[in-house]
Amino acid sequence: MMKDGTAALVVGMNGVPGDSDKPGLLNGTSGIKDGAIRLYAGTQQLQAGTTKLNAGIAGAGNAADPGLLSGAQQLADGSGKLADGNSQLAAGTIKLNDGAKQLSDGNSQLAAGATKLADGNKQVTDGTKELNSKVSAMTPAGLSTNPGTAPVLALIGALIIGALLVVLLRRRIRSA
Secondary structure, X not given: OHHHHHHHHHHHHHOOOOOOOOOOHHHHHHHHXXXXXXXXXXXXXXXXXXXXXXXXXXXXXXXXXXXXXXXXXXXXXXXXXXXXHHHHHHHHHHHHHHHHHHHHHHHHHHHHHHHHHHHHHHHHHHHHHHHHHHHHHHOHHHHHXXXXXXXXXXXXXXXXXXXXXXXXXXXXXXXX
């Protein structure tokens, strides 16, 4: 039994050659030592990465490297300003639309006024032509060239001569 126990201890210390499931305490300790060295190196890398991550989150405290937290705050502030700007833009668009409607209404009124003005100008032109033709008909040159005015002139002349004769006869009758 002692011999079997000692043999088992030797196998436990040295392991079974070629059996990776039974490496033995000496070989296993060597593997643990290699793993511990790799674990330590990985822990150092993890710590360095964590430090960089923290630095990235906190930043260096300057404008060139504000950090994730500061950048996120600036992004939130910028988003708020953008929302305010969009609200102002919407209000401005509504005002612009109202102004465009007023401009369109004004253009319609202007067009209607221009039409009335054109009608008025035509009436003034027609009136000017009519006045001009009537004034020229009343001038001596116009009266002498218009064949319809001769009888009217003869009648006026006869009335004037008749009136003068009446005045002269009345004077003679009074003086006699």
